[in-house]
Amino acid sequence: MKPIWIVDDDPSIRFVLEKALAREGLSTRSFSHPREVLDAMAAIAQGVQAQPGPQVLVSDIRMPGGSGLQLLESVQALQPGLPVIIMTAFSDLDSAVSAFQRGAFEYLPKPFDLPKAVELIRRAVQESQREDVAQETAELAPEMLGQASAMQDVFRAIGRLSQSQVTVLITGESGSGKELVARALHKHSPVAQGPFVAINTAAIPKDLLESELFGHERGAFTGAQTQRRGRFEQAEGGTLFLDEIGDMPFDLQTRLLRVLSDGQFYRVGGHSAVKAHVRVVAATHQNLEQRVKEGVFREDLFHRLNVIRLRLPALRERREDIPMLARHFLQVSARQLGVEPKRIAESALARLADFDFPGNVRQLENICHWLTVMAPAQVVSLQDLPPEVLAYPATPAMRGETPAPPSGAAVSADEARPAGLHTSALGAPQVLAAESAAGAETLRSVSAANAAMAGGWEQALALEVRALLAAGGNEVWDRLAQRFESCLISGALDATHGRRMEAAQRLGIGRNTITRKIQELGLDVKNLNENGL
Structure with a gap:
């Protein structure tokens, strides 16, 4: 276990804490000056010292040549998750407030009761261990989550495609995670070292989309002051993700078909062919077969894109994943906001699992962000859920009821x-x-x-x-x-x-x-x- 670092210019304080913590099986390392602490942390970070860093830092607030609050700020910058306990005089309220404002785990008033001091340090150790586990979990967190059989099919398909650069068409409702799948296909592909470039073909005006995709030469149109590389060139040697391909203008579909068939294109206003060594992954929430029948999507382009098709299930088709996803998004939201992650009660999870989520995974993620900010308690209860979820009719099974026939009605x-x-x-x-x-x-x-x-x-x-x-x-x-x-x-x-x-x-x-x-x-x-x- 990493040691407890004690910083105090008073040798008697250091001695008392060292002996008390040793009796508890906790190792210690003592310093008499804040500068010594920072030098030791720098030496460990650079590999000069083989000793482990601190599990908890306990520091006096006033020492010759340095302040415990200044040390706290410096340590927070070097090791943000490290619990720091500031020792201060009981009557020094301003120091206590400042310590908390600067991120201290707790403050220890002097003179302190030794058993209480040891108990406080033990709580800080537990917090440090939780922080280590959370960091390891975040580093090991999978890029995509899902235990439902439909998602396992998607994962297996990504695995089978990991040695191929074949064109893939991803279908699924809006918010179901199509770009995540595209990024996973890129990450686990032979072109993973190349760039991943995404473009939403429905979000760019028709007049600009051609230049966005293929680039333009200087003077190709008014305002084209310099040559510009398009997304195909930016994705050279990597993956180009064409989102909402079903909304691409019909005339641009012909140019895209030419790139997919010949592997080359022309910049707008250009006369020299540019070779494209790019893997194309497309996605849509539309029914492309129906779009072809309606005459708004080219059939030959559809067949070029539809080499391998991956269908992402809607969230209501994988309800068993909702509790796991909700807990994950609450963790992510807490990290982004720098707050303690909230937990969610089983009753709230049951209501979420019964909700149809028209916005799919993206809507669940937004709800978890909302709960992180708006839920008043650390444990999210049923009544804390947003209005659109609470307004959704709960099933009799959720309420634990058996529907009764109307009074006097024949059964x-x-x-x-x-x-x-x-x-x-x-x-x-x-x-x-x-x-x-x-x-x-x-x-x-x-x-x-x-x-x-x-x-x-x-x-x-x-x-x-x-x-x-x-x-x-x-x-x-x-x-x-x-x-x-x-x-x-x-x-x-x-x-x-x-x-x-x-x-x-x-x-x-x-x-x-x-x-x-x-x-x-x-x-x-x-x-x-x-x-x-």
């Missing part, structure tokens, strides 16, 4: 069943369907169970058990358990639109478990696949 067999236990396209058995061989007994059992459902599903289940036993049924436990599990799984898959991993998470079981149960219970796999599983 059909399907309406009487609990939420999520209705007969579905999954072909699951009905909970209340009696299995008696006698038809009359079956009808009586179903009618009695349906009538009892208004008073609670437990009463209906009790009636079902009696009906099966009265009919001479055997292995009632296994039969009802299988039907109960079938309805649980089918209801969860209905609620998640057939997404098996999300259904498993919401039921509190593993993906392997739900897969095994589907097979054991003989659920209709064909219908499951048709529901998107």
